[in-house]
Amino acid sequence: MRPIPRRSLVDEAIEQLREQIDDGSWPVGHRLPAEARLAEELGMSRASVREATRALVHAGLLSSRQGDGTFVIATDEADVALRRQLGASEVVEVIEVRRGLDIAAARAAALRRTDGDLDRLAGILQRRRRAAEEGDEASFVQADVDFHVGLADASHNRTLREMYRSFSAVIGSTVELSDCRVPGSIELSHDHEDLLDVVRAQDHSAAVRAALRILDAQESAVRNRQRD
Structure with a gap:
């Protein structure tokens, strides 16, 4: 039997971030908490949260604005x-x-x-x-x-x-x-x-x-x- 691959911590962070967007907790225009606070809320490392955020920026759901923060810009791929x-x-x-x-x-x-x-x-x-x-x-x-x-x-x-x-x-x-x-x-x-x-x-x-x-x-x- 082929072993079931374990999900990475980054994958889990992505899923949790998506849930916040999907259930309306973070509507379009919402600014995400600062990285340290977000990591604490999710119970994950800042590195995992950082990579998850980058993935969702690449997917087009988030936008990172230098000096201003990270914002939700879409709710669906x-x-x-x-x-x-x-x-x-x-x-x-x-x-x-x-x-x-x-x-x-x-x-x-x-x-x-x-x-x-x-x-x-x-x-x-x-x-x-x-x-x-x-x-x-x-x-x-x-x-x-x-x-x-x-x-x-x-x-x-x-x-x-x-x-x-x-x-x-x-x-x-x-x-x-x-x-x-x-x-x-x-x-x-x-x-x-x-x-x-x-x-x-x-x-x-x-x-x-x-x-x-x-x-x-x-x-x-x-x-x-x-x-x-």
């Missing part, structure tokens, strides 16, 4: 594989796929949004506008992505929400601060605020039209950049 594939897509192709998702999200959000959803979306748009005023491109793009993910959350459709969250990794590739200015002006357009207004009014047809206007403008800006 299948999701990671999709994000990597989407990351190689052309920007215009991403926008084409977004049309289907954004139409569904805008329509469902208008029908099902709660007051809490509206408050969260309004707060994100305030953050987006503040970043635009400060010329903070990275924060602006993140707020823009957060708004559309928040709209999918407001749909209260679990499948749509998870699909959009998986897709969110490449949404930022379709957004640039300069594209969202009023032509010939430094003022930020109000297209996202208009979308939120019709979602608040529960006008699902107007919400779909508003979502499509946003994507039409982004696609036009992308094609103009490609021609330049």
Whole structure:
């Protein structure tokens, strides 16, 4: 009989870290405890925890940021594989796929949004506008992505929400601060605020039209950049 191979301590550490991610104890965006504390919590050596963390960084579930810590960036390897594939897509192709998702999200959000959803979306748009005023491109793009993910959350459709969250990794590739200015002006357009207004009014047809206007403008800006 062939002996059953014993699992290494690193394998056990990986499994324990995965369990924290899988059961929701560590959601996306969560910063892991410091290495020494994590090793103590898991009852393992720091070396084993370090190697396990590196393995999950390589798998795409964690991200290590120099001087800031290690963060959960995904909860499923299948999701990671999709994000990597989407990351190689052309920007215009991403926008084409977004049309289907954004139409569904805008329509469902208008029908099902709660007051809490509206408050969260309004707060994100305030953050987006503040970043635009400060010329903070990275924060602006993140707020823009957060708004559309928040709209999918407001749909209260679990499948749509998870699909959009998986897709969110490449949404930022379709957004640039300069594209969202009023032509010939430094003022930020109000297209996202208009979308939120019709979602608040529960006008699902107007919400779909508003979502499509946003994507039409982004696609036009992308094609103009490609021609330049």
